[in-house]
Amino acid sequence: MEAAQRFFDIGVTEPALLMPDKPGHRERYTGVSGLGPVTWEYFTMLLNHDGVKADTWITEFVGRAIGERVPSQRASGLVKEAAQKLDVDEKKLDHAIWSYASTTRLKGMPALT
Numbered sequence: 001m002e003a004a005q006r007f008f009d010i011g012v013t014e015p016a017l018l019m020p021d022k023p024g025h026r027e028r029y030t031g032v033s034g035l036g037p038v039t040w041e042y043f044t045m046l047l048n049h050d051g052v053k054a055d056t057w058i059t060e061f062v063g064r065a066i067g068e069r070v071p072s073q074r075a076s077g078l079v080k081e082a083a084q085k086l087d088v089d090e091k092k093l094d095h096a097i098w099s100y101a102s103t104t105r106l107k108g109m110p111a112l113t
Helices: 002-009 023-030 037-046 056-066 072-086 090-104
Strands: none
Touching (some): 002 023, 056 072, 056 090, 072 090
């Protein structure tokens, strides 16, 4: 409710008015206790914007793929970079990685120590 009110206060009253790349919009959301950058990314993806939600599965997959632990922000950036190089939508690549990781539990990838 608090996030909705914060958007309403700046005139964002429907999904089409939300601009994920506009810092003020992101700050309206992440300024609410418990709402952070990963849920912001997912929220905007659910509103049909491209993006990567670097949750536990995405972050673990990326870390294992490059052989080192990575913070969620770096994992997100690497998946976005890969999507650009592969010429695919970021959220489609996100979903493919998430689906693979959550289904296989990454058993086919070396664990990080």
